[in-house]
Structure formats: structure tokens, C-alpha cells
Amino acid sequence: MGDTHSIRIPVHGFVEFDDWERDIINHPVFQRLRRIRQLAFSDHLYPGSTHSRFEHSLGVMHIATRLFDTIENKCAHILEDRLNYNQRESNARRLVRLAALLHDVGHAPFSHTGESLMPHKDGPESKKFVHEDYTAQLIQHEMKDVIDDHSENKNSYNLTGKDVADFVLGKSTLDGGRLFWRELVVGQLDADRMDYLLRDAYHCGVTYGHYDLDRIIDTITVVEDRRDDFPEGLRIGIEDGGRHAAEGLILARYFMFRQVYFHPVRKAYDNHAYKALQLFLNAGKGNGLLPNPSSKQSRKKYLKLDDWKVMDFINSEKAGRHSDAILRHRHDRCVVKTREVANAIEIAQHEKNLKRLLESDIEATSIDADKEWYKVNKSEIRIANNDSTLSAPSQSKPLSEVSNVVQKIEGSKQLLILVPIDQVKNANDILQKGE
Amino acid sequence: MDALIRRACVLATIAKRRKTCKTSLGKTALMKLVYIAQEVYGLDLGYRFNLYTYGPYDSDVMGDIDYAEAIDFLDVHYNAESGYRIIPGTDFTPESCGSLPKEDEQKIEALFDDFGTFNARELELRATIIYVLKDAPSLEDKDTIKRVQKLKPKYDSDEIEEALSGLKSTSRIP
Structure with missing residues (x-):
């Protein structure tokens, strides 16, 4: 196992890892995450939010491990019985830790903002790559030396980068056991x-994102998930005693969405970052898109891109009015927005407003909550009906059916129109005339 | 048509069409029908499904169900014994949402011709097989069956084989 090391990070304090994980953390692919901010230019709204994907990834590994250990200790017999889980022989804990640690290594500059500039997989009609595709490729190839070929792995675990990548992507090569544990990294109750x-x-x-993490970890369990007309199987859920902590988690998501992730100032800076990155990628022989993750050569180019690199471009005023917005805090302003959950009539009115502004040469941008990576929904967290026994999991219900508060959450469909600061007055005049 | 309104209309159209099949529709069945509509019938709704213990899943479909419920395109009822029951909502009318593109309606019709009467359990199995076929198209049938069973031990190999051969008999499955 080797020595234990630790790094102190905000929120959790000391996060521990061993020699193998230290070598992974020190790998340049992982170190790059120090230069990818978690929330791009949100510091223009909340100056403290300059944190990186690096500390977040350590935090995810820490929480995933706590969740894993609680379930394993509490439900060992059920796991043995239903998933053929063998605590001694299994490498599931290690797999969960590595997937949690590495799940974000494929992020583009400015995190999710840059994701919109990922290329199509197979021609313009096909789906676009997402950061998980980059993550999977980087884990399998560029990190092979610290995963597949690492002596600690060879001696004790025999995991491959492909195992970790398949786990992150949800590939069909997984078995029922790995699919079960995957929920701790990518699921409704994920780390x-x-x-x-x-x-x-x-x-x-802000305090909007606070919820009772310790209570969630203390009450996490395995439950039976009965839906529709058949008992579906084993799921990760929360004991009834943790129901309010689970409500807190959902409400934290809602408040953070409203106050941080979809705040009009943050959205304005996301748009400036997106446009600046696009101009950066267009410069020289570029095509305005990020390099494709499928080839070694373009992954090498991709790994050279980070917030610092693009910030250099912005600092040299090469991103036109977007450099100006970022360097002088002259961001676009929101001139009109719909209610939090717009209906078809409001959406039609929004489209009309946008058209009117664009036809009057206002550089208007439509921002749609539906296209956000951070979203609000009721979530499908399962709450146990009673305590599971040593050998049988409890039946469960969805949280949204036992919580009136969660029941009222309606999803998110708010639309904003942003315009450049020096066009605000014109835009307001045009909108008023149209009423 | 706005992309979210289109997706809400698709969900409500599936609920409406399912009602005529006299088979109940819950969240699992709706999720799997949407998956098959997108991945097999080319009804591109922009969802990104991947595999969970409960088969192909995208939490955005759940968010869209919440939204469709909020604007009364869907009615979602829950009963502890029978689970969810989803039916079209009172505001799902051509006046309120405009008409769904004809092409979308045709794809939903074709989906119902082949999959409309399967229950949630049957749909989950078929959706998982389709996921495996798309993820590993070069597998031979016997290996596809093994892989599905490894993912979903609750289905026996005879049931998987029967479902696979049923899927292959429709010309749309590779």
C-alpha cells in the first residue's frame, strides 16, 4: 500500500491518498486542472470564486470514498448476496476513487463554457464530444504510465485506464456491480x-449551497427500487432519517442555480469567455473549435490549452470587445428576462424580442437555462421506507413523493437577453416600443 | 419551435399515444421509449444517454418531465404500490404548443408500431440490448447476450435471446 499522504483543501480539510494516487495527482494531465477554474469568470460576481478543478477533484475522491465505505460497512451482506461483492477481492473501492479523482481531467478552458466549442464526433449532423470523452481518452492514453503501468497497480489491483474510462462513460463492458458503484461518481446522489x-x-x-453532508453520508444505504410495474433492483438511497438532509441537497442545488450558476452577471461572463475562446481558436489556422480527442497529436494540443493560455490572449486585447468586458469589468447587461419557468407564450415573446433587437443592430445574446450544464430538477433520490436489515434492503420511494418542498420544484426554463453595456439604452427603447 | 417545448410536446405525445395502447406509462417506460425513439428512430432530442443500474438514462429527460408537468403538458401521479402513472396534461393542445413537426410525429408512430405495448420491464431489457448493440456493434449475438446478462443479471439468457431476435427482426436495428 505504501505511505499515506495528504493535502488540505477547503471544505473537507485533509484529503488522504497513497503513493500510487500521489503519482497520478502529480501527473501533468492532472496538474493541468490547477489552471482550469471551476466557475470560469464568476469571480467578477463573487470575487472569492477563483477555485480550480484541481481541488474539486480531490474533494470528489474524498466524498466518494466516505460514501463507499459507509455502504460497504453497513450493507456488506446485501452486496455479497445481490452483487457477488467480495470485500477482500474487489478492486471496486480503488476504481471509485480513481474515477472520482479523474472524472474532470478532460475539461476545456473555462470548464463548461469551453465545452460548447468541442467538435462533432462524426460530421456536422453527429453528436458533439463532451468533456467526458476527453477524460476517457486522456485516462487511457496520456495517463497509461501512471495507471496501467504503475507498479502498485500491477502488484495489487490490475486495473486499466480503460476500466476507469469505461466506468466514467458508463460503457456496456461494465458488470452489474460496477454499474451499482458508478452511481457514487455519476448519479443522483453522486460525490x-x-x-x-x-x-x-x-x-x-454564499450559504445557499450548504446542506448536511455528514448526515447524508451517515444515512446512505442500499434500497430496493420499485418503479412502474416491477421491482427494478438494488439502488443507492438514503435512510428515512436522512430525508431532510437529502431535501437540503436538492434545495442547495436550486438556490445555487438561482444565485450563482444562472446569475445574469455570471452568464454574461460565460458568454464573453465563450466568445474569447472561439476567437482564440480561430486565430492562425484554427477552425474555432477545440482539438478532437481521438488522436494523440490533437490531445497533445488540447492539453496545452488552459485558462492561463487563453487569458494571455484576452490580456493582449485580441478578443475585441470581450477582452474589454473581461479586463475592465464592462460585461453585457441583462435587459429582459422571463419568469423562472417560462411557458410557450413567454418563450414566443422572448423570441420576438430577440429578433427585434437583432434587426435593430443590437448585439443581443439569448441565454437559455435549458442549455445550462447546471440544472434544477426534482432528482430521483430514493428514500428507504424502513431500515434495511442485514440481509434485505428496504423498499423505497422517490424523495419527490415524500417531500412537499421537492415536489414543488418545476425544472428550469428561464430566458435572458444580454446586450453590450453601451447598447442598453437603445435596447430598452426598442423593447418598450414593441410592448 | 423552441427545443424544450418540442421535447415537452414529444413527451406528451408519447403519453397520449401510450394511452391508446391501454398500457400504463411510468417514468422508466417513458425514459426507455424516449431513448429508443432517439437512438433507433432518429428522433434527435439532444439527450445524452448512458448506462446506469436501471438501463440507459439521462437526467435531462427527468428535468423535461418536471417542466412538462409544470406547464400542464403532462400529469404525473404516484402511488406507493404501482409507482408512477403519466398521462397527457390538460394544457397539451395544438393551440398551447403549436404542432409538433410532422416528421417527429411519424417517428413516434413508428416507435409505437414496434414498441408501444411493451411494459417497463420489457422496455428496459430492449433499451439495454440496444445500448450494447450501439456500444459494441461487432459483437456476435451470443456475446451480446452474455454482456447484457452481466449488466442485468435479473434477466435470464432465454429472455434476452428472445428480445434480441425480436429487435433484429425490425429492420431498424443493426
Whole structure:
């Protein structure tokens, strides 16, 4: 196992790891995350939010491990019985830790903002790559030396980069056991969300993202999930005693969405970052898109891109009015917005407003909550009906059916129109005339 | 048509069409029908499904169900015994949402011709097989069956084989 090391990060304090994980953390692919900010230019709104994907990734590994250990200790017999889980022989804990640690290594500059500039997979009609595709490729190829070929792995675990990548992507090569554990990294009750809400709230200096993490970890369990007309199987859920902590998690998501992730100032800076990155990628022989993750050569180019590199471009005023907005805090302003959950009539009115502004040569941008990576929904967290026994999991219900508060959450469909600061007056005049 | 309104209309159209099949529709069945509509019938709604213990899933479909419920395009009922039951909502009318593109309606019709009467359990199995076929198209049938069973031990190999051969008999499955 080797020595234990630790790094102290906000929210969790000391995060521990061993020699193998230290070599992974020190790998340039992982170190790059120090130069990718978690929330791009949100510091223009909340000056403290300059934190990086690096500390978030350590936080996700820490929470995922706590969740894993609680479930394993509490439900060992059920796991043995239903998933053929063998605590001694299994490498599931290690797989969960590595997937949690590495889940974000494929992020583009400015995190999710840059994701819109990823190329199509197979021609213009096909789906676009997402950061998980980059993550999977980087884990399998560029990190092979510290995963597949690492002596600690060879001696004790025999995991491959492909195992970790398949786990992150949800590939069909997984078995029922790995699919079950995958929920801790990518699911309704995942460590990713649990970490970023607390971390983003901490760095923004807001309390909206706070919820009772310790209670969630204390009450996490396995439940039976009965849906529709058949008992579906084993799921990760929360004991009834943790129901309010789970409500807190969902409400934290809602408040953080409203106060941070979809705040009009943050959205304005996301748009400036997106446009600046596009101009950066267009410069020289570029095509305005990020390099494709499928080839070694273009992954090498991709790894050279980070916030610092693009910031250099912005600092040299090469991103036109977007450099100006970022360097002088002259961001676009929101001139009109719909209600939080717009209906078809409001959406039609929004489109009309946008058209009118564009036809009057106003550089208007439409921002749609529906296109956000951070979203609000009721979530499908399962709450146990009663305590599971040693050998049988409890039946469960969805949180939204036992919580009136969660039941009222309606999703998010708000639309904003942003315009450059020196066009605000004109834009307001045009909108007023149209009423 | 706005992309979210289109997706809400698709969900409500599926709920409406399912009602005529006299088979109940819950969240699992709706998720799997949307998956098959997108991945097999080319009804591109922009969802990104991947595999969970409960089969192909995208939490954005759940968010869209919440939205469709909020604007009364869907009615979602829950009963502890039978689970979810989803039916079209009172505001799902051509006046309120405009008409769904004809092409979308045709794809939903074709989906129902082949999959409309399967229950949630049957749809989950078929959606998982389709996921495996798309993820590993070069597998032979016996290996596809093994892989599905490894993912979903609750289905026996005879049931998987029967579902696979049923899927292959429709010309749309590779």
C-alpha cells in the first residue's frame, strides 16, 4: 500500500491518498486542472470564486470514498448476496476513487463554457464530444504510465485506464456491480454534486449551497427500487432519517442555480469567455473549435490549452470587445428576462424580442437555462421506507413523493437577453416600443 | 419551435399515444421509449444517454418531465404500490404548443408500431440490448447476450435471446 499522504483543501480539510494516487495527482494531465477554474469568470460576481478543478477533484475522491465505505460497512451482506461483492477481492473501492479523482481531467478552458466549442464526433449532423470523452481518452492514453503501468497497480489491483474510462462513460463492458458503484461518481446522489455545491458556496462566500453532508453520508444505504410495474433492483438511497438532509441537497442545488450558476452577471461572463475562446481558436489556422480527442497529436494540443493560455490572449486585447468586458469589468447587461419557468407564450415573446433587437443592430445574446450544464430538477433520490436489515434492503420511494418542498420544484426554463453595456439604452427603447 | 417545448410536446405525445395502447406509462417506460425513439428512430432530442443500474438514462429527460408537468403538458401521479402513472396534461393542445413537426410525429408512430405495448420491464431489457448493440456493434449475438446478462443479471439468457431476435427482426436495428 505504501505511505499515506495528504493535502488540505477547503471544505473537507485533509484529503488522504497513497503513493500510487500521489503519482497520478502529480501527473501533468492532472496538474493541468490547477489552471482550469471551476466557475470560469464568476469571480467578477463573487470575487472569492477563483477555485480550480484541481481541488474539486480531490474533494470528489474524498466524498466518494466516505460514501463507499459507509455502504460497504453497513450493507456488506446485501452486496455479497445481490452483487457477488467480495470485500477482500474487489478492486471496486480503488476504481471509485480513481474515477472520482479523474472524472474532470478532460475539461476545456473555462470548464463548461469551453465545452460548447468541442467538435462533432462524426460530421456536422453527429453528436458533439463532451468533456467526458476527453477524460476517457486522456485516462487511457496520456495517463497509461501512471495507471496501467504503475507498479502498485500491477502488484495489487490490475486495473486499466480503460476500466476507469469505461466506468466514467458508463460503457456496456461494465458488470452489474460496477454499474451499482458508478452511481457514487455519476448519479443522483453522486460525490461530484455533493462536492461542487459546498465548494462553490464556500468560495463564492454564499450559504445557499450548504446542506448536511455528514448526515447524508451517515444515512446512505442500499434500497430496493420499485418503479412502474416491477421491482427494478438494488439502488443507492438514503435512510428515512436522512430525508431532510437529502431535501437540503436538492434545495442547495436550486438556490445555487438561482444565485450563482444562472446569475445574469455570471452568464454574461460565460458568454464573453465563450466568445474569447472561439476567437482564440480561430486565430492562425484554427477552425474555432477545440482539438478532437481521438488522436494523440490533437490531445497533445488540447492539453496545452488552459485558462492561463487563453487569458494571455484576452490580456493582449485580441478578443475585441470581450477582452474589454473581461479586463475592465464592462460585461453585457441583462435587459429582459422571463419568469423562472417560462411557458410557450413567454418563450414566443422572448423570441420576438430577440429578433427585434437583432434587426435593430443590437448585439443581443439569448441565454437559455435549458442549455445550462447546471440544472434544477426534482432528482430521483430514493428514500428507504424502513431500515434495511442485514440481509434485505428496504423498499423505497422517490424523495419527490415524500417531500412537499421537492415536489414543488418545476425544472428550469428561464430566458435572458444580454446586450453590450453601451447598447442598453437603445435596447430598452426598442423593447418598450414593441410592448 | 423552441427545443424544450418540442421535447415537452414529444413527451406528451408519447403519453397520449401510450394511452391508446391501454398500457400504463411510468417514468422508466417513458425514459426507455424516449431513448429508443432517439437512438433507433432518429428522433434527435439532444439527450445524452448512458448506462446506469436501471438501463440507459439521462437526467435531462427527468428535468423535461418536471417542466412538462409544470406547464400542464403532462400529469404525473404516484402511488406507493404501482409507482408512477403519466398521462397527457390538460394544457397539451395544438393551440398551447403549436404542432409538433410532422416528421417527429411519424417517428413516434413508428416507435409505437414496434414498441408501444411493451411494459417497463420489457422496455428496459430492449433499451439495454440496444445500448450494447450501439456500444459494441461487432459483437456476435451470443456475446451480446452474455454482456447484457452481466449488466442485468435479473434477466435470464432465454429472455434476452428472445428480445434480441425480436429487435433484429425490425429492420431498424443493426
